Amino acid sequence: MEKKIEKRWIVAFLITAAVAITGLFWEHATVTDTSSQFNSTDAIVPADVAWLLTASCLVLLMTPGLAFFYGGMVGKKNVISTMLKSFICLGVISLLWVVVGFSLSFGSPLGIDIAGTHYGLIGNPTDFAFFDYVDEHPHKQLATTLPFILFALFQMKFAIITPAIITGALAERIRFISFLLFICLFSLFIYAPLCHMVWHPNGLLGSYFGVKDFAGGTVVHMSAGFAAIAGVLSLGKRKNLEYIPTNIPFVLLGTGMLWFGWFGFNAGSALSANHTAAMAFATTTIASASAMLTWAFFDRLNGRKVSALGACIGAVVGLVAITPAAGFVSVPKSIFFGFAAAIVSNMMVNWKPLKRIDDTLDVFACHGVGGIMGMILTAIFAEGENASLMHGGLNIFAHHMMAMVLVAAFSFFGAMLLYKVTNWFIPLRVSEEAEQQGLDLSQHNEMLG
Numbered sequence: 001m002e003k004k005i006e007k008r009w010i011v012a013f014l015i016t017a018a019v020a021i022t023g024l025f026w027e028h029a030t031v032t033d034t035s036s037q038f039n040s041t042d043a044i045v046p047a048d049v050a051w052l053l054t055a056s057c058l059v060l061l062m063t064p065g066l067a068f069f070y071g072g073m074v075g076k077k078n079v080i081s082t083m084l085k086s087f088i089c090l091g092v093i094s095l096l097w098v099v100v101g102f103s104l105s106f107g108s109p110l111g112i113d114i115a116g117t118h119y120g121l122i123g124n125p126t127d128f129a130f131f132d133y134v135d136e137h138p139h140k141q142l143a144t145t146l147p148f149i150l151f152a153l154f155q156m157k158f159a160i161i162t163p164a165i166i167t168g169a170l171a172e173r174i175r176f177i178s179f180l181l182f183i184c185l186f187s188l189f190i191y192a193p194l195c196h197m198v199w200h201p202n203g204l205l206g207s208y209f210g211v212k213d214f215a216g217g218t219v220v221h222m223s224a225g226f227a228a229i230a231g232v233l234s235l236g237k238r239k240n241l242e243y244i245p246t247n248i249p250f251v252l253l254g255t256g257m258l259w260f261g262w263f264g265f266n267a268g269s270a271l272s273a274n275h276t277a278a279m280a281f282a283t284t285t286i287a288s289a290s291a292m293l294t295w296a297f298f299d300r301l302n303g304r305k306v307s308a309l310g311a312c313i314g315a316v317v318g319l320v321a322i323t324p325a326a327g328f329v330s331v332p333k334s335i336f337f338g339f340a341a342a343i344v345s346n347m348m349v350n351w352k353p354l355k356r357i358d359d360t361l362d363v364f365a366c367h368g369v370g371g372i373m374g375m376i377l378t379a380i381f382a383e384g385e386n387a388s389l390m391h392g393g394l395n396i397f398a399h400h401m402m403a404m405v406l407v408a409a410f411s412f413f414g415a416m417l418l419y420k421v422t423n424w425f426i427p428l429r430v431s432e433e434a435e436q437q438g439l440d441l442s443q444h445n446e447m448l449g
Contacts, residue, residue, distance in 0.1 A: 038137040045145040051273040058264025059157035065257025072250025075243035077438020085167040103128040104192035168361030169228035215269035217324025217374035225368020226411035234419040237358040255312040266326035280326035283334035290338030291318025320370030328382040
């Protein structure tokens with residue numbers, strides 16, 4: 001007898017169909033008057049276009065890299081399900097970004113007035129819905145030398161990988177359809193507001209608080225890290241905490257793909273083929289190298305073997321930590337970023353209270369704590385007049401610390417609420433029988449050979 005299709009999957013299909021049909025008949029607005037928001041195409045710099053096209057490809061590669069990184073660490077019964085949760089973000093978040101995500105992130109500011117100036121909390125969802133006005137004309141504020149559509153696609157890759165990062169904390173026990181609903185809610189109600197507040201020229205955190213986040217330490221890694229720990233607390237522990245990583249070569253491959261893609265992530269955030277991109281490129285790789293060695297040596301000093309897994313985790317922590325500062329610090333300082341972040345994250349990974357709540361792949365200890373370390377160190381060392389604590393910017397440092405607390409609280413408590421909403425519609429956790437069987441088979445009817 002044929003198994004009855006659950007109503008929730010019918011709803012998911014109908015939503016996708018509705019988006020596709022709406023896109024077919026949507027009357028796309030084109031830029032006819034470039035005097036208000038847009039420049040003419042004469043302002044486009046071909047070298048910048050070439051670099052951002054390349055950088056966009058590199059950032060997209062990071063999501064499959066993350067899938068291999070996480071997939072190699074979980075038990076054999078959950079490799080496919082873990083990897084698919086990263087890959088599926090390429091589909092779900094891409095469509096969501098076109099429909100409304102980009103508009104919420106970079107639309108005209110909706111927010112509050114402080115001392116006569118308007119600061120955005122989120123973008124107007126109607127400005128760029130279905131990529132209205134997002135075409136070949138450069139935007140006067142957001143991407144002055146690039147086609148606006150290229151800027152939108154580059155930013156889309158950041159929106160894709162952020163919820164994918166969360167999957168490592170929830171691996172081996174979250175229902176797939178629940179995960180799909182959660183990442184949509186997370187992208188709309190946590191990622192988009194943070195993206196707007198930090199990266200829009202009139203955003204509250206970037207413009208009023210002066211938060212420096214070159215490529216996503218706050219927007220991407222802190223939001224994902226705190227949403228991950230909220231998910232762990234919402235889901236509870238796995239039934240079987242003892243597992244052996246299935247495929248360390250997968251982890252090595254994933255790390256290499258992440259490191260390679262991170263050049264687009266950080267250097268691409270200069271939004272130009274210029275000296276800032278070159279410096280961000282250099283600080284990115286040196287911070288990662290420093291963190292990799294620090295992690296390996298620190299493990300040995302604490303009586304643990306030097307492992308391939310540890311070296312890979314260390315390298316990623318270095319990449320996370322340098323992200324907010326990549327274009328703001330020198331190469332020698334990037335060595336310290338990697339060194340400091342690796343030690344703190346290593347201690348958090350091995351901290352017993354964190355182990356007890358069962359963050360499966362230590363997402364909070366690596367991405368959350370790495371993002372925090374990056375934000376603190378950026379506020380101390382970022383170069384430029386009054387740019388950081390070391391350059392006379394005491395107020396900037398204080399504002400960074402206030403913003404860090406706000407971002408942490410917003411991401412954690414906002415995610416907790418979204419997990420509850422998701423669980424109200426669809427139970428978050430798989431059944432005990434499905435967990436025992438493994439999510440590859442119970443959720444996807446597939447097995448690792």
